[in-house]
Amino acid sequence: MFVPAKLQNMDDKLKLKSQVCFPIYALSREIVKHYRPFLDEIDITYPQYLAMMVLWENEPQTVNQIGDKLNLDNGTITPLLKRLAAKGFISRKRKSCDERVVEISLTESGKQLKSKAEKVPQKVVESMGVTPEDLMQLKAIVLKILDRAK
């Protein structure tokens, strides 16, 4: 049943079925696919939804504060926030006391989006057909590993 990695022979090590990382990579993409139809309705992508979530929780925040929370670097978060600004959900303003810092705030439209977004998580869980128990177990082990790996 349980085969310790050490007992795996060399031939198996490179089989897709033996991999742990591939299922996680596949699941991550599968989750985003399940989010898509619901997020399409409110005109945002999954990474944009994550950024909005960070702001719904606390606002305003700087570009780096948002990037740090999502583990996304500048090359990803800057254009992402620009797209959210172009859609009118957030506004960008340089701090007068430190002109390096760009502060991101929610617009009225961005605040209103929150109530629509609140229904999304439950819809996704239903769409994926997973039980809350499995989800909690998954989350626990993922957080444990993520904590070590970072």
Added chain:
Amino acid sequence: MFVPAKLQNMDDKLKLKSQVCFPIYALSREIVKHYRPFLDEIDITYPQYLAMMVLWENEPQTVNQIGDKLNLDNGTITPLLKRLAAKGFISRKRKSCDERVVEISLTESGKQLKSKAEKVPQKVVESMGVTPEDLMQLKAIVLKILDRAK
């Protein structure tokens, strides 16, 4: 300790900490980051490594066979395979009996890459600092959920 989703209040539903999907998305990217230094040494990316793994296991295979195994559509797998061909690891040939089908084979260079790649999984596990037990548990729950979701 365990809070059923139904008992979560509306305010918590959109907090990053309450999300299950975000940690998976974050872990998936974190894993790829841990692969990068080792894959850089053999001049391939993580998705390219997955495609090579499919071919090391069985060869030749068509474009769609490879894409199906990785859950990657044509718009992703076609250019990825072209890049692997440009690097000289694979060759592409249309089948004479059905000119629609492109068959992908390993070149000598592609076959030789396998022995170098065999050391990678163990190095990544060490680099991430996870135990085999955690990995097996993670894989089990991820596969269970992936199976339902697909």
Added chain:
DNA sequence: TGAAATTATATTGTGCACGATATAATAGTG
């Protein structure tokens, strides 16, 4: 105080990821 180091953000280049569409070959069917 002014040059060097640090910090925050932006830009560039490459490679996914995927929906939508295109193209061309083959199969099915009236």
Added chain:
DNA sequence: CACTATTATATCGTGCACAATATAATTTCA
């Protein structure tokens, strides 16, 4: 046997994801 449907692959457009580099503002400290 033509004509429609299907299939396999490719192309296009948008949006991440990230390393590397650039830029500009602030800090540090000699």
